Amino acid sequence: MIDTGTLWFVIIALGLGSFGLRFVFTGLVGDREMPAWLLRHLRYTAVAILPALVAPQVLWPAATDGTFDPARVAAAAVTLGVGIMTKNVLGAIIAGAATLYAMLWLLG
Numbered sequence: 622m623i624d625t626g627t628l629w630f631v632i633i634a635l636g637l638g639s640f641g642l643r644f645v646f647t648g649l650v651g652d653r654e655m656p657a658w659l660l661r662h663l664r665y666t667a668v669a670i671l672p673a674l675v676a677p678q679v680l681w682p683a684a685t686d687g688t689f690d691p692a693r694v695a696a697a698a699v700t701l702g703v704g705i706m707t708k709n710v711l712g713a714i715i716a717g718a719a720t721l722y723a724m725l726w727l728l729g
C-alpha cells in the first residue's frame with residue numbers, strides 16, 4: 622500500500638502538471654497566431670489519440686489477462702480496413718464493434 626503523504630503528493634503533482642500543460646496553450650499562447658508548421662502537426666493529434674487508446678486493448682487485452690484474442694484483432698483489422706476505405710470514422714467504429722461482438726459470439 623502506498624503511503625498517504627506520497628499518494629497526495631502524486632495527486633497534486635499530476636494535477637499541477639495537467640493544469641500547466643493546458644495553460645500553456647490556453648493562457649500563454651491562446652491569443653497569438655501559431656506558426657503554420659505547428660498547426661500542420663496539431664492536425665494529426667486527434668487522429669493519433671484513438672489508436673493510442675485502443676492499441677493496448679488489442680495487443681494486451683485485460684479481458685483475457687493479456688493473452689492473444691483473435692476476436693479483438695479481427696475487430697481492429699475490420700475497423701482499420703473500413704476506416705481506410707470509407708474515410709468514415711463512425712462507420713469504422715460501428716463496423717469494428719459489430720465485428721467484435723460477432724466474433725465473441727462465434728468463438729464463445
